[in-house]
Structures are given as C-alpha cells and as structure tokens.
Amino acid sequence: MIPPAHAPAFLAAHGWGDARILPLAGDASFRRYFRVVGEGRQAVLMDAPPPHEDPRPFIAIAEYLCELGLNAPTIIARDLAQGLLLIEDFGDVRLRETVDAELHKEAGYYAGVTDLLVHLHAQPPMDGLPVHGLDQWLDEVMLFTDWYCPALDIDVDRDAFRAAWEEALTPVERDGLPRVTVLRDFHAENIMLVAGQDGIAHYGLLDFQDALVGHPAYDLASVLEDARRDVTPAIEAEMLARYQAATGQNIESAYWALAAQRNTRILGVFVRLWKRDNKPHYRSFQPRMWGLLERDLAHPALVAVRQWFDANVPASKRAEAWK
Numbered sequence: 136m137i138p139p140a141h142a143p144a145f146l147a148a149h150g151w152g153d154a155r156i157l158p159l160a161g162d163a164s165f166r167r168y169f170r171v172v173g174e175g176r177q178a179v180l181m182d183a184p185p186p187h188e189d190p191r192p193f194i195a196i197a198e199y200l201c202e203l204g205l206n207a208p209t210i211i212a213r214d215l216a217q218g219l220l221l222i223e224d225f226g227d228v229r230l231r232e233t234v235d236a237e238l239h240k241e242a243g244y245y246a247g248v249t250d251l252l253v254h255l256h257a258q259p260p261m262d263g264l265p266v267h268g269l270d271q272w273l274d275e276v277m278l279f280t281d282w283y284c285p286a287l288d289i290d291v292d293r294d295a296f297r298a299a300w301e302e303a304l305t306p307v308e309r310d311g312l313p314r315v316t317v318l319r320d321f322h323a324e325n326i327m328l329v330a331g332q333d334g335i336a337h338y339g340l341l342d343f344q345d346a347l348v349g350h351p352a353y354d355l356a357s358v359l360e361d362a363r364r365d366v367t368p369a370i371e372a373e374m375l376a377r378y379q380a381a382t383g384q385n386i387e388s389a390y391w392a393l394a395a396q397r398n399t400r401i402l403g404v405f406v407r408l409w410k411r412d413n414k415p416h417y418r419s420f421q422p423r424m425w426g427l428l429e430r431d432l433a434h435p436a437l438v439a440v441r442q443w444f445d446a447n448v449p450a451s452k453r454a455e456a457w458k
Contacts, residue, residue: 138156145219168180179208192344228330266348286406326340357397362423
C-alpha cells in the first residue's frame with residue numbers, strides 16, 4: 136500500500152500539496168485507496184491504474200446516483216491518464232461492523248438499504264450500461280466449473296451444469312419485470328453510514344463502477360445473502376417482503392434463483408482470486424457461501440441445479456473442504 140509516485144504532484148496540482156497520504160484499503164481488483172489528510176479536511180485518493188482499471192465508469196455512475204438523490208462520493212479532482220481520482224471521504228463507519236455491533240438494530244439498517252433499492256429501481260436505468268441477463272448469468276456460473284472444480288480436483292459434467300442453470304434462469308429472464316440499474320457489488324462492506332445524513336442518504340455507496348442493467352432481485356440478493364456477514368434469515372425474509380410490498384412486484388422466485396447464481400459464481404471467483412491473483416484470504420469466505428447456496432438450492436425452482444450438485448459435488452468438496 137505505497138502510494139503511486141505521481142500522487143503527490145496530482146494532489147499538489149489540485150490544492151492538496153500539504154496533505155498526508157495514508158493507506159486505506161485494497162480490493163479484489165487492481166484498485167487501491169488512500170486517505171488524504173490535510174489541515175481540517177480529508178478525502179480519499181483512488182488509484183485505478185491503467186490499463187487494468189478505468190475510473191470513467193465510476194465517475195459516470197457516481198454522478199448518476201447523486202442525480203437520483205442517492206449518496207455516492209463527490210468527485211473532487213481527476214487525472215484519467217494516470218488513473219487517479221480524489222473523492223469525498225465518507226469516514227470509517229461501515230454497515231457491516233455497525234450491524235455486527237448492534238444486532239438489535241439489524242432490521243432497521245436493512246430496511247433502509249431495501250428502501251434505497253426501491254428508490255433506485257423506481258428510476259429509469261442509467262443509459263449505456265452493459266446488459267446483465269441470461270447469457271451473462273450462464274457465463275458467470277461457469278466460473279464454478281472452470282475454477283472451483285479443478286482446484287478441488289472434481290471431475291464434473293460441465294454441459295449438464297450449464298443446461299441445469301439455463302432451465303432455472305430462463306423463467307427469470309422472461310418474467311417481464313422492468314430492468315433496473317444493478318450496482319452488482321452491493322453488500323455491507325460497500326455501504327458506509329454517513330454522519331449528518333438521514334433516510335436513504337445515510338447510506339454512502341462505494342464500489343459501483345461495474346454497474347449493469349439487470350433484474351431488480353439481483354442487488355437485494357447481493358446484500359441479503361452477503362459473502363462477508365451473516366444476515367439473520369428472518370430479516371432476509373422481512374426485507375424481501377418489504378421490497379415486494381413497496382414495488383408491487385413478485386420477485387420471490389427470481390430472488391432465490393439469482394441468489395443461487397450469484398453465490399455459485401462467487402464460489403468460483405474466490406478460488407480464482409486465490410489461485411490466479413495470490414489472494415488466499417478469500418478461501419475463508421467459502422463455508423458461508425456454501426451455507427447460502429445450500430439454502431438457495433432448497434427452493435423448487437432450482438431442482439435441476441440441486442440435482443446436478445448432488446450428482447457432481449460431494450459434501451467433502453463443499454463447505455467441509457474449507458473448514
């Protein structure tokens with residue numbers, strides 16, 4: 136977490152030459168984040184180095200979300216050629232740690248998150264975003280057979296796997312519900328609690344640069360079946376009901392199918408992060424992912440997928456393999 140060599144000159148050019156640059160966080164991509172602390176002010180420096188990263192989608196989506204009344208970071212300064220952004224600092228209070236410390240308030244926090252999605256989904260999706268539909272869902276789940284299965288030395292029927300998922304997801308593709316802006320990585324570690332803000336503006340949004348146009352159930356499944364914290368099942372059911380009551384849309388079957396799709400994809404992604412990107416700590420999330428997926432697969436719309444897992448992936452290669 137050493138700042139890029141050109142960061143001081145960038146900051147100086149935008150009036151932050153006296154600021155200290157402190158390490159803040161990295162993520163699953165090439166992006167890194169630093170806190171910039173000056174006299175009586177602070178901001179966040181995003182290092183999105185080209186050619187691996189392009190900060191323009193982050194800028195465009197942040198501006199779109201702010202126009203809708205949601206709380207995305209304000210862009211203070213930018214240098215697209217060098218992949219540097221100086222953005223608003225939402226502070227250190229994340230949803231994940233806050234809820235874990237105050238479990239009696241879990242329902243209230245997730246009600247706010249659910250209402251945020253209701254608000255976002257009531258707006259036309261952002262122009263120019265990639266489509267997230269059946270073809271993409273099927274390609275994504277293949278990360279399980281391409282990365283997870285080889286890593287655990289499982290020989291599987293790859294064609295039958297894709298066919299089972301196509302059977303489960305085709306009704307979701309054809310359900311006729313309006314498509315919406317999908318933030319995609321919408322979970323408790325990407326949501327900040329911003330001091331001095333109320334309602335949905337209390338929730339500061341991060342890591343939305345991979346947004347898509349897709350199904351309204353996807354982000355709800357992402358935040359309620361979180362890879363990084365256990366959401367109480369009763370709260371999950373309550374928020375699913377809250378969303379459906381607020382929108383008048385029946386997303387129940389789509390919710391469980393897309394939750395299963397997402398969790399299967401993540402099982403593969405976390406192995407890829409371990410094997411390809413030398414980030415072994417992602418292995419620790421796998422037992423939770425299996426617990427979520429096993430629950431999803433119990434739903435009737437996923438019979439064909441459950442049968443494939445039962446025939447191809449023994450219990451010793453599921454959660455037990457990671458404990």
